Amino acid sequence: MAPHPGTQGLAFREGLLWERSKKGRIGISLPEQDVPRVELDEGLVGEKPALPELSEVDVTRHYTKLSTWNFGVDTGTYPLGSCTMKYNPKINEHLAGLPGFANLHPLTPYAYAQGALKLMYELERDLLEITKMHAVSLQPAAGAHGELAGMLMIHAYHAHKGKQRHKIIMPSTAHGTNPASAALCGYTPVPVQLSPDGIVTPEAIREVMDEDTAGIMVTNPNTLGIFEKHIAEIAQIVHEKGGLVYGDGANLNALMGYADIEKMGIDVLHINVHKTLATPHGGGGPGAGPVVVRDVLEPFLPVPRVMKKRERYELVWDTPLSIGRLHSFCGNFATLARALAYTRSLGRHLKDVTELAVLNANYVKSRLKGLYNLPFPQPSMHECVFNDAAQHKQGVTTLDIAKRLIDLGYHPPTIYFPLVVEGALMIEPTESESKADLDGFVEAMKTVAEEAATNPDVVKNAPQNTKVSRPDEVQAARHLILRGEIPQ
C-alpha cells in the first residue's frame, strides 16, 4: 500500500500583515504626476488611511506563506459533500481574464460590447440545454442569491395572481440557505416528514399542501445523495393547488445528461456554477447562481437580461413583471465566462462527468460499507452519507475522524449536515478523482477506523501535522476579536 500523502512538510511562521509594517515603506509604483495638483477643500480631506506600510517583497512573502497553510482542490482530494469541489481547469482562468473582458466597462454601449453579450447569450443557451428549461437570468451572484431570486419570483407570481401566500414546504433535507431565502420573502417554512428511505413522499405533501402555501423547495438529489423519485407527482400536487416548485440545483452534478428538469415539474432552479460547472470557489466565493425557469415564471426573471435581436445582442430592462435587479451590473461575468469555457470544453461529455461522479460516489460507498455506519442504504447518486455510530463507542466522533483525515493528507468530508443524520460524514468525491486517488482516500478512512478501534487517542488528538490544531471556537465567539491594530 502506498503511504498516505499527509506529511509534516514546511510550516512557516508568519505574523499578521502589519507586523511587517514600517513607516516609510510603499509597495506600489505611483503613476507620474503629469497634471497639476489640485488640493481639495481642507474641510473635506481626512487623515491618511490607517493602513500598513509595506514593500512589494513584504506583500509577496506574506501572501505566499499564507497560501501554504491552505488546502485546495489542486492540493488533493476534497470530498466535500453537497459542495461539489471538482477540478478547476486552468484554461478557464486564462480565458476569463482576457484583456478584452477584464478591461470592459459594464456600461459600455452595446455595439462595443457585442462579444461579452454574446458570451452571456451562449452560456444561457448551454444552461437551457443542460436543464431543458425555458428561460434564464444570469444575474444572481451565488447559489443563495439564486435561491433568493427564485423565492422573489414565486412571491411576485402569487402577487400577480392577486393573492399572496404565506407558507412554503421545506423538507429537512433542504440546504440551510433554503429556509433563510424563503424567510426573506416572509414565508413560514412548513416541515414534512421523510419516508424511512430518506425521501419525500406524495402522501406527506398532500397532507400539508393548501391554498395558503406558495410552493415547495426541493433539493434533488437531496442532501442524503438520494434521488427524490416522486418529484413529478409531488410537483403535480403542488401545482394543482396553485403552488410552484423551487429546485435547488446545488446537486446538478448528479443529473447532467440524465434528468430533464422541466419534466420533474420544477418551475425555477438555480445553478451553482462554482459547483457543477467547475468555476473555483476561492475560499468563499465569488460564485454565480443563474436561475433557469419554466415559461410561467419567465416574465418575473431579474433584469437586465441579454437578448438577441437579429444579429445584435443587447440587455433588456423593461420587462414590467420582473422582480427587478439583484446585482450592481449584469452578474458575475468573469465567473460566468469560466462556466462557458467549461461547458464548451466538455459539451456532450458533460454526461460523462455526471456518470463518473456517480460511479465514484458509489465506489467509495461500497468500499467503506462495513467500516462506517450507513444510516440510509438506499441507492446513492453523486454523494453518500455515513456516520460515526460504529466509532462512537470508543469515544471517537465525526469531528475526530475529520481531523485525523487531515493528518493523512485529505480534506475531510462535510460534517455539519444533513441535519437528519447524527454525526454525518457526507462524502462527494466528484468525477475529478481517479481510481487511485479514491483508493488512497478509502485506505485513509480505513486507517482511521482501525485507529478508532485500537488507538482512539491518536484520532482524538488529531490533527498533529497542521500549523494549528483544534482552535478554540467557543472562546472565539465569547471574546470576539474581529480585527487587529495597525500601528501608525
Add this chain to the structure above:
Amino acid sequence: MTSAMRYLSHTPDDIREMLEVIGVKSIEKLFDSIPLDVRRDSEIDIEPRSEWRLSREFEEMAGASNLVAFVGAGSYAHYVPAHIPYLASRSEFLTAYTPYQPEISQGTLQAIFEFQTMTASLLGMEIANASMYDGASSLAEAALMAIRVKKKPKIAVSRLNHPHYLQALRTYLRPTAFEVVELEARVDGTTDYAAMPDDVSALVVQSPNFLGVIEDLKAAAEAAHSKSALLVVSFAEAMSWGLLKNPGSQGADIVSGEGKSFGIPHSFGGPGVGMLACKKDFVRAIPGRLVGETVDKNGERAFVLTLSAREQHIRREKAVSNICSNSGHNALIAAMYMSTAGREGLREIAQLNHDKAVYLKTGLEKVGFKPLFDVPFFNEFAMTAPAGFEKRHEALLERGFFAGLKLDLFPEYQDPRYKDAYLFCATEAHTRDILDAFFATFTILKEVA
C-alpha cells in the same frame, strides 16, 4: 462513456474494476433511481471544443479593448499592480472552499481577518465582515440590517445613491412590509433630508453620490440621529476614502459599498466585492461571514469562522440573512491592494484621481460643457453637454473614446434637470497624453461638424 477527456482520469479498466466492486453491470444501472418519466429524451447538444479552438472562440468574443472610458458610475479604471493577480492566482487560495476546517484553511482565514481589519480601518468603523457580493446587494443587506437593529418600518434613501443600488434595494424590500422613502436632490446636487419621516430605521446616503458630489455626512448623521435612526453610508468608489474624511469619523453607524477599485478589473461588471462595516454593538445583526481570532489547543494564535449562530447552516429561517458564498477571493485581492498601496500610496493615488478629474473637467469646460453643480468632487462629476454632443459622442466612440455616460439612460434621471447631462470620470489610469488626445479629437470633430 465515450472517448477520453483531459479532465477525467478513468480508463476503461478502472471503470470495469469499480463496477465490479459496486456489483453492477454498467454505469447506467447506477441511475435506476431516476424514473423514466423525468429522464431527458436526447443527448446534450453542445459540441465539445479542443482547448485550441476554445481559445480562438473566446479571443474572438473578447476582441480588442481599445476603448478608453471616461466613465465610472460604479466601476472605475484603476491600475492593478502585477504581483496582485499573480499572488491571488495561487491555487491554494483559488481552489479552496469556505474555510470550515480551520486547521487547513489558516491562509484564507488570516487573510480575511486582515481584510476585515483594513476595511474597518479604511472606513473608520469598529468592525467589518468577510465581504458581500457587491455594492448593490451590500446596500440592500445594510438596509435590512438597520431594520433588524431599529425595528422601525421605513428606510429613508437618498435618490442620489447609484441607481442600480437603489433598484436592488427595492427588489430586496418589495416582498417585505418595509417601506423605502426616497429623498430628492437639492439644487447643489446633495441630498435633501427635509422629507425624512419620523419612523425610519435608517437614512441611507451615498458619498461621493452618483453625480460625484461629496455629501456632508456630518449633517446626514445629525439628520438621522435626530430621528433616532441609523446613518448608513453607501459608496461605489472605495478609492475616495484615500482622500476624503472617512464615514466613521462623520458619525456613520453602518457603511456599505463596493471595493472593486482595489485590484479587481471591470470584467463587464462582475464579480466585485461588497464591503460592509458597522459599530461593534451591531455585530450580532451583521449578515455574512466573520473571522475571529482565538488560540488553538497548544496556545498558538489561530483564526476561525465565528458567530455562526447568525448563519443559515445553524439557524435556517431565523438566520440574519441567506448569504453563504460571498466574494472571499476578491476580498483577498482587495486586502492585497490595500496593503500594497498602504497609508501613503492610497493617499497619493486618491489625490491623483482628483487631479486627473479636475484636468478633465477643465478641458471639457473649454470645449463648451457646463458643470451641473459648482461643488467639490472626487474623481467623478456631471456636466451638461453643448448642443449636438450626442452625435459627437457616437463619433468619439468610433475613435476609441467612451466620452461620458448619458444620465437619462437611467430611469431615475429621466427628468428635465438632467437633459443632455453626462457623467464623467478620470482616474490615475488616464494619463495626460490620453486626456489631451481626447480633447484634440473632440476639437477636430467639432470643427468638422
